Amino acid sequence: MEQVLYHPEHGYYSSGKCVIGRKGDYFTNVSVGPLFGRLMLAQFAEIWEELGRINDFVIVEQGAHDGQFARDVLQCAQECRPEFFEAARYRIIEPFPVWRECQSRRLEAFRHKVEWRNSLEPFVGVHFSNELLDAMPVRLISAGVEKLVDFQSDKFLFLERPVSISAFNQAALDCVDNVAANLRRGYMITIDYGNSAAEFHGIVQVRAGHRHLDSPFEQIGYADITMQVDWTSIARRAEANGLRIAGFTDQHHFLTGIVSELGKGGSPEPCTRDRSRALLPDSQKSKRALQTLLHPEMLGRAFQVLSLARNVDCAAQPLSGFKFAREPRAALRL
Ligand SMILES: C[S@@+](CC[C@H](N)C(=O)[O-])C[C@H]1O[C@@H](n2cnc3c(N)ncnc32)[C@H](O)[C@@H]1O
Numbered sequence: 001m002e003q004v005l006y007h008p009e010h011g012y013y014s015s016g017k018c019v020i021g022r023k024g025d026y027f028t029n030v031s032v033g034p035l036f037g038r039l040m041l042a043q044f045a046e047i048w049e050e051l052g053r054i055n056d057f058v059i060v061e062q063g064a065h066d067g068q069f070a071r072d073v074l075q076c077a078q079e080c081r082p083e084f085f086e087a088a089r090y091r092i093i094e095p096f097p098v099w100r101e102c103q104s105r106r107l108e109a110f111r112h113k114v115e116w117r118n119s120l121e122p123f124v125g126v127h128f129s130n131e132l133l134d135a136m137p138v139r140l141i142s143a144g145v146e147k148l149v150d151f152q153s154d155k156f157l158f159l160e161r162p163v164s165i166s167a168f169n170q171a172a173l174d175c176v177d178n179v180a181a182n183l184r185r186g187y188m189i190t191i192d193y194g195n196s197a198a199e200f201h202g203i204v205q206v207r208a209g210h211r212h213l214d215s216p217f218e219q220i221g222y223a224d225i226t227m228q229v230d231w232t233s234i235a236r237r238a239e240a241n242g243l244r245i246a247g248f249t250d251q252h253h254f255l256t257g258i259v260s261e262l263g264k265g266g267s268p269e270p271c272t273r274d275r276s277r278a279l280l281p282d283s284q285k286s287k288r289a290l291q292t293l294l295h296p297e298m299l300g301r302a303f304q305v306l307s308l309a310r311n312v313d314c315a316a317q318p319l320s321g322f323k324f325a326r327e328p329r330a331a332l333r334l
Contacts, residue, residue, distance in 0.1 A: 128190070
């Protein structure tokens, strides 16, 4: 999985072959349209208020792909939350030059707001990722047996061997360690498809051209390979690193919570006559996008949202996204 996705020359992601959206291999929240970024902007701005409207608030995005989410957030911030826009910086963690170039073209209008790094640095603000953890390489371990890839007679195939280690998702756990080591004050919000430990199946998905392929050995380097996220192990690792679990729910409840708070307090009206200040534009396109993001049979239930926090009082009042959520540790079976 690591070679197929991240080999410097041939990797599906690292070489720039990945295309997301209608003309690509699969859809994400971001490819549904700018609405997702606008709703996340409302949540980021609320966090900024909670941290006392600080001047050096950093939005850190990891897995920014072509920069579309960053542009949606920054455009909406500039139009709807100018004070937040002034105070915030946008930091993209991008290890791959091909995506850095693409992002910098797409974010040309915001070049004074955006900075790029190869790896995380200490920050105060919010770390955001959408479908980052599911793209982290995994080991296929089940009931003490690991599947390994071999190459015989011009073909890839699986071999099995007994194994005593059980951390199949080390890269995702390392990612949590890394955020925990750099988050000084604020939140991590990560969205992905997965399950809590009790319902976790550890199935690898292979997708190309909006089709599910039967084997990871098909269309190598041209197909996406992901594994659902084991949320319980991620949350447990975060707690071991001193982070608090600030919320866990499905995307339906998360976005509904955010929408329900639009127009209250400091946030602008969801639909105002002045369209440039409308966080939730009153158009057919935007209504369709909202339905796609929220509907339980579309993206609403397939995706979950985990938020982790440091040095904030997340118990006193949950973020809007978690106002309709169950108690997170129980939901995560911790
Ligand atoms: C499934 S795509 C999601 C892209 C985008 N967030 C979206 O929702 O449309 C996963 C992305 O994570 C990136 N990625 C993987 N490992 C990364 C890492 N260690 N740091 C930053 N990005 C990484 C990949 O290059 C890819 O762009």
